[in-house]
Amino acid sequence: MNLDFVRKVEKLSGTSVRRCFQCGKCSAGCPMRSFMEHPPNRVVRLLQLGQYERVLAGRSIWYCASCETCSTRCPNKVDLAAIMDALRKCSWDAQGPSKESFVQLANRIFIENIRTYGRQYEMRLAAVFNVKSGQFLKDIMLGPSLLAKGKLKMFHQKNRNIHEIEKIFGRIEELRRKGGAL
């Protein structure tokens, strides 16, 4: 069996995929298991069996909430939350045929906002998500009360050090181009 993908995930996550002995404790405590087609322990089992395409194409990795309950409770110290991060990165980099485009879209806008403004611009995050996901009226009923309560800031200033932040993004891209970056 080809273990290249398992090794890549282990390198990215800094944890062992092979050490999992399938006790299922991660899935027992996972708050998101009912939204996943493969519960967390099966995600690891599929990796162990070399069937990673099934994992990358599915929605389980995008429905992980990163709550870290699994990593906290694993009796064999497998950091499953880090494995989920690594799998999402593999899927993200490959622009793979994931079933969960809304979560990816939200992540993309969130990261764009950091690059453009430095700090998160919640109002823009929600507005751009609605436009790009085609759900123009999503949460529209919450808008007026949030505005009235002063919880939605219409205007948002860029950080003074935004050029330094841009350089961080640029250097990460440079590392990636050279290969060998995380």
Next chain:
Amino acid sequence: MTEPKHVLDYSYYPGCSLHASAKEYDESTQRLFRTLNIGLQEVPDWLCCGATPAHNVDELLSLSLCAKNLELASGVEGDLAVACAACFSRLKTTQHKLETDTEKRRQVEFAIDGPFPKGKRVKHLLEILARDYGLERLGAAVKKPLSGLKVACYYGCLLTRPPEVPELDCIEAPTIMEKVIEAAGAETVSWSHRLECCGANFTLSRPGVVLKLSADILASARDAGANCIMVACPLCHGNLDIRQQEIEEASGEHFGLPVFYMTQLLALAVGVRESKLGLDSMIVDPKPLLKDKGLL
């Protein structure tokens, strides 16, 4: 010789939410700390920690953003006080990973174009209040004991995690929130969903997830006899407070539970004026409960 201005001094990383949707958390934190004579100096030009979206798909970016923040924080005296549970978890995770993984550190140092700053202690506000300031001193500062409040202390996921850096409290059965609010005279309830996930940032992409998970949390708190919930995380607050009415409509259940930031309740207890507690920013109106208990 002049007396030191404050009893304790910290650098302060509020995080993005505290300047927008969680402004009452920032406001009540500043008021509480001023009343307790604890200094907070905001880190200049701090940036977003990357939160869940960055580490979800790009660990190097997540680590670099946090390392940049730690570098900026190293220019301000004192341990770094962090209000948001997610920022707290990301900053601690970054320190842990960069101290243990030389390859990751090398790449991050390239990205931020400088050495990874070591030695800054990152502390959640809870830790500062319970340990540094101390429960006894906190109890002594209370002017208006919160009697009549039955508080469900909600930790959520990230206050006690990651598991390899469990510095705040026990990872599975923490009691720090209960201790802090009991010191202010409130009663706490024993309940099952203290550490369950609220649905976190699915509030943007898949709000249906939040409607289910947060409904379970609200029901658990109500069934345990709580008359309010206390949180220490802006995202938990958003899901339990802002979406509570929607959750009630979707589940057909009634909760009516005000969701306080822990600093709002503590500030109330130490005598901060009502108008400075940010109570008007809360969606589930807490005033009927507080008036009923003679606290307003």
